[in-house]
Amino acid sequence: MKRSIIDSFNYAVSGIILSLKTERNMLIHYIIAILVLGLSLFFDFTRVEFLLLLFAISLVLTLEMINTAIEKTVDMVTKEYHPYARIAKDISAGAVLIASVNALIVGYLLFFDRLSAFSEGMIFKIKKSPVHLTFIALLLVVLLTIGLKAKYYRGRGTHFQGGTVSGHSAVAFCVAAIISFLVENILVISLAFGLALLVAESRVEGKIHTLIEVVLGGVLGIIVAILAFQIIG
DSSP: OOOOHHHHHHHHHHHHHHHHHHOHHHHHHHHHHHHHHHHHTTSOOOHHHHHHHHHHHHHHHHHHHHHHHHHHHHHHHOSSOOHHHHHHHHHHHHHHHHHHHHHHHHHHHHHHHHHHHHHTTOOOOOOOOHHHHHHHHHHHHHHHHHHHHHHHOOSSBOSSSBSSSOHHHHHHHHHHHHHHHHOOOHHHHHHHHHHHHHHHHHHHHTTSSOHHHHHHHHHHHHHHHHIIIIIIO
């Protein structure tokens, strides 16, 4: 039987959440990724610099998950010590180490001069580009939603369809709030929040989320948008 696109996303998101719940190193990398992305809001990165930062973060998280998958596969195949099993685990762990060192170097090169300038009393500026702030806000909403699902998942539904916080509502209301900060047309703002409400309502009507889960998602999205555009930006 062929998998639907939703099923494929569901399995993928479940894999991310399971790795966060079962692997301490993955959780550490995940928390650091959120902190670094949040910190990037305070610096005037060029597109190339931001892409390098995003690639370094993604590479570490991806290789950490691959390392976990290899370790679980080896443990499933054999419970006894075997030199090849050790080699497979060591090599995969080495790949994560290389990616982590690369991320540290990238972070050092991108942040050091800017942090030094700040420590010397220079004015601390952030990138006020709406595109940059919007991208970071949406990325943080997705990461925080995944983290909350991993932390408070109660076994009802699936990680992608269901869970403690509605990711669809969070993204929808985050986008609506961002639109309200960028435009002064009350009709456009009303339509944006109207569409967000329709997204939230569809999650409840489809019995994928409860009302409180949808409300939590909406609150999360709006709070992140406010932080990005009204407080930080």
